[in-house]
Amino acid sequence: MLRPARIALLGLPAIVLGSLLTACNGSGSSTSTSAASFSPATCQGGTLYVLDQSKEPTGYDPAELYTSGGGAIPRLFFRTLTTRQSVPGTAGTKVVPDLATDTGEPSADATVWTYHLKPGLKFADGSAITSADIKYGVERSFSSQLAGGPPYLRDWLVGGADYQGPYGADPDLPSITTPDADTIVFHLRKSEGDFPYLAAETQFAPVPKAKDTGKNYNTDPVSSGPYTIASFTKGQSLDLVRNKYWSRSTDSQRLACPDKIDISLGLSPAVINQRLSASIGNDADAITTDTTLDPATLAKIAGNPALKKRTASGTFAQTTYLAFNLTKKPFDNQLVREAFSYAVDRTAVVNAEGGSQLARPATTFNPTSLTAAYHPYDYFPAGATGDPAKAKQLLAQAGYPHGLTVSLAYDNATNAADATALQQAYAKAGITLQLNGIDDSDFETQVGSTTTQPALTLTSWGADWPSGAPFLTPIFDGREIVKGGGNFNLAQYNDPAVNAQIDKINKITDYATAQQQWGDLDAQLGKLALTVPLYTGVDQVLYGSHVKNTYVDQWRGWYDIASVSVK
Structure with missing residues (x-):
C-alpha cells in the first residue's frame, strides 16, 4: 500500500506514502533484544505502557482497520484465521495458524480455501467462537459504513464486487459457507495462493452478530485475543486488561505477558522519545508502536551505550x-x-x-x-x-x-x-x-x-x-x-x-x-x-529500560507487542 512516512502501525488507509520499518535479519538490518533475562514461563505480570502519536480517531472495529498482517495493538484483542509467526528475523515472515488448525486447505487451483477452527475457542464474554462469527466478521467489512480495511476480498471472493455487507436487503455472501460450527470455506473467482496471508488481516476476526452495534462497535469490540478493552477515549487513551477466557493452549503466537496495557494516544514524537530516553517511573515499562528516532536523537544515542542497547532497528518491506x-x-x-x-x-x-x-x-x-x-x-x-x-x-x-x-x-x-x-x-x-x-x-x-x-x-x-x-x-x-x-x-x-x-x-x-x-x-x-x-x-525506535523480549519481526518491522514483557 502507499503510505506516509513515520506513521502509526495501527490502522492504515489504502493510498498514502512514505516509510515504515521491518526486521531484516539476513538482509542487513539489525534487531535488538533487551539485555534483561526473559522467560515466557514466568513473564506474566505488571503493566506495559505504550506512548503513541496516533489518535486512532476511528477506534478499533476489525472491519475498518488496515493492520498489515496482524497489526500492533489490534493483535492484542483480535485473533484471525491465521497470523504471522512471532519470532525474530526471516522466520517472522511465515504465516501460521491462529484460530484455525492450519493455514488453509486449498483446492487444486487455489480457488477454494477451507479452514477448520481449533476446539475451545471463546470470546471475552465466555461464548464460543464459531465459523459463523468469522463469516459475519468478513461480511461486515463489505459495508460502506465500515470502510477502511484492505480491498482484496471484494476482488477475490465470488460475488464480492457487488456485495454490500450484512446490513442490506441481501445480507448473505454465498461465496463464504459454513458447513458446521467449526468449518468455513471461501470460494474465490480466481486463483490466489497467498490467501493464507490475507486471512491474517483483522477482517477475519470473529464478530458475534448479536453484539454488533454497527458504527459504534469500534469503541468496545468483543475480544477474541488475550486482552479486552477496559476503557477507550478517542484521541487520548486505551486501557486493556486480560481476557480471562483466552488461553495459551489455543494461541501459540501471543505470550500476553503484562496483566494490563495502558496506551497513551496523541503524544508528540519529541515527548515520546524524551520519555523513553529518560525511562523514569512508568516510562521504564514503556514502548511506542509508531514513533521513530530523528537524526539528532540518533546522534546522541550513538555516544550513549546504555541508550544504544535500548534501540531496536529494522526495515519495512x-x-x-x-x-x-x-x-x-x-x-x-x-x-x-x-x-x-x-x-x-x-x-x-x-x-x-x-x-x-x-x-x-x-x-x-x-x-x-x-x-x-x-x-x-x-x-x-x-x-x-x-x-x-x-x-x-x-x-x-x-x-x-x-x-x-x-x-x-x-x-x-x-x-x-x-x-x-x-x-x-x-x-x-x-x-x-x-x-x-x-x-x-x-x-x-x-x-x-x-x-x-x-x-x-x-x-x-x-x-x-x-x-x-x-x-x-x-x-x-x-x-x-x-x-x-x-x-x-x-x-x-x-x-x-x-x-x-x-x-x-x-x-x-x-x-x-x-x-x-x-x-x-x-x-x-x-x-x-x-x-x-x-x-x-530504516527506522530506529527506543523502549523503556525494564522492557524485555523486544525482538523485531520481519513481517511488520517492529518488535512484537504481544510478546514483550515488563516483569
Whole structure:
C-alpha cells in the first residue's frame, strides 16, 4: 500500500506514502533484544505502557482497520484465521495458524480455501467462537459504513464486487459457507495462493452478530485475543486488561505477558522519545508502536551505550520510488525513463532522509526485506551519486539534446526534502524538475485518479504481507488500473503477457516457489524502467529500560507487542 512516512502501525488507509520499518535479519538490518533475562514461563505480570502519536480517531472495529498482517495493538484483542509467526528475523515472515488448525486447505487451483477452527475457542464474554462469527466478521467489512480495511476480498471472493455487507436487503455472501460450527470455506473467482496471508488481516476476526452495534462497535469490540478493552477515549487513551477466557493452549503466537496495557494516544514524537530516553517511573515499562528516532536523537544515542542497547532497528518491506505515467510525454519514451534512472543521486536522497541510519539506497522494486522475492539487479547503474553524462546521452537520443523540464508531484508533508534533493541532482543532467508539493489531504485524490494523475510522482509502496504478490500486482497488473480513483498502477502499464504471468504465479501455493517467480518477474519488469527505485526506510525506535523480549519481526518491522514483557 502507499503510505506516509513515520506513521502509526495501527490502522492504515489504502493510498498514502512514505516509510515504515521491518526486521531484516539476513538482509542487513539489525534487531535488538533487551539485555534483561526473559522467560515466557514466568513473564506474566505488571503493566506495559505504550506512548503513541496516533489518535486512532476511528477506534478499533476489525472491519475498518488496515493492520498489515496482524497489526500492533489490534493483535492484542483480535485473533484471525491465521497470523504471522512471532519470532525474530526471516522466520517472522511465515504465516501460521491462529484460530484455525492450519493455514488453509486449498483446492487444486487455489480457488477454494477451507479452514477448520481449533476446539475451545471463546470470546471475552465466555461464548464460543464459531465459523459463523468469522463469516459475519468478513461480511461486515463489505459495508460502506465500515470502510477502511484492505480491498482484496471484494476482488477475490465470488460475488464480492457487488456485495454490500450484512446490513442490506441481501445480507448473505454465498461465496463464504459454513458447513458446521467449526468449518468455513471461501470460494474465490480466481486463483490466489497467498490467501493464507490475507486471512491474517483483522477482517477475519470473529464478530458475534448479536453484539454488533454497527458504527459504534469500534469503541468496545468483543475480544477474541488475550486482552479486552477496559476503557477507550478517542484521541487520548486505551486501557486493556486480560481476557480471562483466552488461553495459551489455543494461541501459540501471543505470550500476553503484562496483566494490563495502558496506551497513551496523541503524544508528540519529541515527548515520546524524551520519555523513553529518560525511562523514569512508568516510562521504564514503556514502548511506542509508531514513533521513530530523528537524526539528532540518533546522534546522541550513538555516544550513549546504555541508550544504544535500548534501540531496536529494522526495515519495512517498502520502496520509495519515482513513478512514471507512461500515458504522458515524455515518459512514453523508454529512453527518457532510462535517462532518469541513470541521473538519480541516491546518496543525496538518502541524506535527505537523515542518512544511512534511516534509509538505504534501492535499485530494485522488490526490497531486500522481501528476502525470498528479492532478486538483486541494477540495469541502469547510476553509482552512488548519479551518471549525468549517460543521462544526457540518452536524452539526446530521445530527442531532447537540450534537456527537458517536467513537474514532480509529491506529498508536501512527507517528501519535501526528498523532492528538493532530486531537483538538485537532476539539474546536473539537464533535467529541470518543477516541484509540485501537494497537500497531504489532496495527494491521494490527485495521484490515485487516472484523469488527474501527474506525469511524474514521488511515492512509496509497501507490502501488506511478505510476498511479491501484494508488492507487484497492484503496481504492474493492467487489470488493476482503476479509472475512477484509487489507482495504484501509476504507470498505467498493461501488458497481457505480464497479466497472464501474474495469474500463473498466483496459482502456486508453495511459498518458496512462488516467491522465486515473483522475484523473476520483478527483475523482468525492471528492464523496462517503469520506475526509479530510490530507497527503503530504516527506522530506529527506543523502549523503556525494564522492557524485555523486544525482538523485531520481519513481517511488520517492529518488535512484537504481544510478546514483550515488563516483569
